[in-house]
Amino acid sequence: MTPPPQDARPSASPPAARMLDVAREAGVSAMTVSRALRDPASVSAKTLARINEAVARIGYLPNRVAGSLSSRRGNVVGLVVPSLRNSLFAETIQGVADILGNAHPLMIADGGYTLAGEEQAVAAFLAQRVCGVVLHNTRHSARTRALLRDAGIPCVETGNLVRDPIDMAVGFSNQEAGRAMTAHLIARGYRRIGFVGLPWRENDRAAERLAGYRAALAEAGRAEDAALIHQAAPGLASGGAALAALMALPTPPDAVFLSGDVLAAGALLEAARRGWAVPGQVAIAGSDDGELQSSLTPGVTTLRFPRHEIGRRAATMLLDRLEGRASGRAVLDLGFELVVRASA
Amino acid sequence: MTPPPQDARPSASPPAARMLDVAREAGVSAMTVSRALRDPASVSAKTLARINEAVARIGYLPNRVAGSLSSRRGNVVGLVVPSLRNSLFAETIQGVADILGNAHPLMIADGGYTLAGEEQAVAAFLAQRVCGVVLHNTRHSARTRALLRDAGIPCVETGNLVRDPIDMAVGFSNQEAGRAMTAHLIARGYRRIGFVGLPWRENDRAAERLAGYRAALAEAGRAEDAALIHQAAPGLASGGAALAALMALPTPPDAVFLSGDVLAAGALLEAARRGWAVPGQVAIAGSDDGELQSSLTPGVTTLRFPRHEIGRRAATMLLDRLEGRASGRAVLDLGFELVVRASA
DNA sequence: TTGAAAGCGTTACCAC
DNA sequence: GTGGTAACGCTTTCAA
Numbered sequence: 001m002t003p004p005p006q007d008a009r010p011s012a013s014p015p016a017a018r019m020l021d022v023a024r025e026a027g028v029s030a031m032t033v034s035r036a037l038r039d040p041a042s043v044s045a046k047t048l049a050r051i052n053e054a055v056a057r058i059g060y061l062p063n064r065v066a067g068s069l070s071s072r073r074g075n076v077v078g079l080v081v082p083s084l085r086n087s088l089f090a091e092t093i094q095g096v097a098d099i100l101g102n103a104h105p106l107m108i109a110d111g112g113y114t115l116a117g118e119e120q121a122v123a124a125f126l127a128q129r130v131c132g133v134v135l136h137n138t139r140h141s142a143r144t145r146a147l148l149r150d151a152g153i154p155c156v157e158t159g160n161l162v163r164d165p166i167d168m169a170v171g172f173s174n175q176e177a178g179r180a181m182t183a184h185l186i187a188r189g190y191r192r193i194g195f196v197g198l199p200w201r202e203n204d205r206a207a208e209r210l211a212g213y214r215a216a217l218a219e220a221g222r223a224e225d226a227a228l229i230h231q232a233a234p235g236l237a238s239g240g241a242a243l244a245a246l247m248a249l250p251t252p253p254d255a256v257f258l259s260g261d262v263l264a265a266g267a268l269l270e271a272a273r274r275g276w277a278v279p280g281q282v283a284i285a286g287s288d289d290g291e292l293q294s295s296l297t298p299g300v301t302t303l304r305f306p307r308h309e310i311g312r313r314a315a316t317m318l319l320d321r322l323e324g325r326a327s328g329r330a331v332l333d334l335g336f337e338l339v340v341r342a343s344a
Numbered sequence: 345m346t347p348p349p350q351d352a353r354p355s356a357s358p359p360a361a362r363m364l365d366v367a368r369e370a371g372v373s374a375m376t377v378s379r380a381l382r383d384p385a386s387v388s389a390k391t392l393a394r395i396n397e398a399v400a401r402i403g404y405l406p407n408r409v410a411g412s413l414s415s416r417r418g419n420v421v422g423l424v425v426p427s428l429r430n431s432l433f434a435e436t437i438q439g440v441a442d443i444l445g446n447a448h449p450l451m452i453a454d455g456g457y458t459l460a461g462e463e464q465a466v467a468a469f470l471a472q473r474v475c476g477v478v479l480h481n482t483r484h485s486a487r488t489r490a491l492l493r494d495a496g497i498p499c500v501e502t503g504n505l506v507r508d509p510i511d512m513a514v515g516f517s518n519q520e521a522g523r524a525m526t527a528h529l530i531a532r533g534y535r536r537i538g539f540v541g542l543p544w545r546e547n548d549r550a551a552e553r554l555a556g557y558r559a560a561l562a563e564a565g566r567a568e569d570a571a572l573i574h575q576a577a578p579g580l581a582s583g584g585a586a587l588a589a590l591m592a593l594p595t596p597p598d599a600v601f602l603s604g605d606v607l608a609a610g611a612l613l614e615a616a617r618r619g620w621a622v623p624g625q626v627a628i629a630g631s632d633d634g635e636l637q638s639s640l641t642p643g644v645t646t647l648r649f650p651r652h653e654i655g656r657r658a659a660t661m662l663l664d665r666l667e668g669r670a671s672g673r674a675v676l677d678l679g680f681e682l683v684v685r686a687s688a
Numbered sequence: 689t690t691g692a693a694a695g696c697g698t699t700a701c702c703a704c
Numbered sequence: 705g706t707g708g709t710a711a712c713g714c715t716t717t718c719a720a
Binding site for chain 2: 013014016059061062063064065066068069074076083084085086087090091093094097102105106107108109110120121123124125126127128129147150151152235236237240262266269272273291292295296297
Binding site for chain 2: 690691695698
């Protein structure tokens with residue numbers, strides 16, 4: 001008798017074991033197995049042992065789909081980010097995943113930097129009956145807000161601090177951050193301070209940073225010079241180009257605050273190539289501290305945002321609500337840090 | 345009469361609309377609604393219109409949990425990565441997500457660089473009855489392999505090319521890559537070629553690259569010098585330190601291949617700080633091309649891996665199987681590119 | 689083209 | 705402590 005082929009995939013695999021199979025194997029009812037698995041203490045020690053043996057013997061894996069339907073309670077958490085590629089979001093994602101662990105699987109969708117993309121992702125999550133949602137953003141379409149409000153599940157927005165959250169929010173104030181860095185440059189004695197930011201029409205965080213820059217100038221009684229305000233795409237090369245453009249002005253700046261992505265690092269590399277002394281000829285300040293900014297020479301004076309912690313707190317708030325430890329709206333400001341190095 | 349509080353969250357929200365509610369609203373049976381939603385063509389135009397109206401009116405969102413249980417077919421795909429933080433994995437994740445779209449929500453778990461972590465993540469996914477799994481790794485525990493084989497769902501391993509996949513695999517050969525870069529350095533006329541890699545005891549990809557380095561030396565009839573082989577943690581600083589260590593040898597190398605992460609960029613920055621001419625005094629080669637390596641001066645000669653495409657192909661293979669367009673095992677080699685710039 | 693009945697595998701509820 | 709029974713909201717199957 002020849003044995004059947006070993007790896008005839010995708011052969012019809014035997015149907016997965018059910019709870020009833022475990023019950024039979026252990027000589028108890030399905031109900032008892034269910035309880036034993038969810039709350040081992042609610043079952044006698046002997047029964048528990050027999051059930052555990054049976055589970056191991058037949059390789060039983062609980063069916064969470066059936067469980068969720070029956071209990072009307074899911075365990076999956078949904079997370080929407082603008083992009084999966086961006087390492088800044090990756091920090092927050094990791095923070096969320098660290099807290100959730102395997103008990104709360106994480107569904108991640110990429111909303112593609114558009115309100116419509118986010119809305120579709122949220123709708124898809126709700127169809128999967130997620131037990132909570134984390135949004136990496138604080139601007140949403142009206143329908144996104146409505147969907148989430150009506151779903152009756154907890155929702156945490158992360159990122160730019162918001163005054164009117166859908167439900168809960170964790171983040172920091174980009175405006176305050178922009179203001180703080182600009183004030184630092186003013187305090188250091190720089191007279192003509194340039195600003196480079198990501199396209200602020202589409203990006204509320206970038207817009208807030210610019211507002212902070214303006215606020216700081218106004219507070220110091222400085223006039224704003226439109227020629228010193230520059231918009232740049234993300235990327236090292238883009239930061240370098242922006243610095244070059246500002247330095248080509250008839251009256252170039254003596255300091256530039258490049259807010260976002262790795263713009264500041266790009267500017268520093270460009271300055272090195274051009275032989276501009278930093279900070280002697282032009283000071284450079286950035287945002288979003290990372291290994292790159294601290295490893296360059298000179299080190300980049302920058303803002304440090306608690307992105308990982310934001311993820312952890314977002315997940316914690318969600319779990320607290322799911323497990324009844326908290327209720328009601330909440331907005332949590334985790335602040336930021338000004339890291340002063342040699343570049344400014 | 346005072347209206348009830350507007351945002352009494354978490355107030356008991358009204359139960360979500362069911363298919364039956366849509367059916368009543370549209371004056372048809374639930375069965376007809378089910379069909380209309382999954383295959384609009386199978387229902388008369390008038391009926392379809394009434395159903396769509398009803399869906400919109402009551403804001404119905406299909407319950408995929410119930411649907412999956414009933415049809416015994418899920419739509420969620422599971423993805424396990426060693427870390428969510430690492431931007432290299434982010435490329436592949438994005439590729440997978442791009443192809444899957446919202447029709448196949450993506451569950452992502454972080455296996456934490458350990459076989460046990462991956463195993464737990466896989467078990468959690470199977471409990472959620474995912475319809476397919478993508479693994480960012482080709483080394484697994486015996487139980488991981490067994491679980492996946494018995495689950496009877498498609499599985500794609502990505503990363504280092506593997507000869508014996510659990511089911512399907514997409515990737516490139518790290519050994520070939522290591523060999524190619526080393527051969528390039530030999531062809532350029534470098535005599536003492538150093539190798540710096542990530543800890544190869546725990547990392548099969550790093551081990552393969554080292555094997556490739558050795559193979560290339562052997563092919564060229566060169567003796568291997570253990571002093572020139574260095575292990576380094578990931579990170580810019582680590583790459584700089586590794587280069588410094590090699591350059592401090594009695595007979596320093598004239599070229600160093602730093603394989604992995606941003607080690608090469610760190611080495612280049614270190615060389616700039618120390619005033620070592622690159623490639624005059626020491627040539628530097630790296631791997632994993634990114635904006636950083638191309639933006640530095642000189643540009644880094646490096647290996648480019650199709651990480652985004654690997655994700656896209658992995659997802660495509662999964663969908664092809666799920667939709668019956670393909671069957672059987674498959675191993676896909678997407679190769680790599682040698683990018684020659686000024687540093688080596 | 690449409691509908692009724694019978695599950696899918698689990699958990700809630702209530703009895704023993 | 706344990707077990708029956710009836711959902712959970714949908715899809716499958718079969719009949720009209």
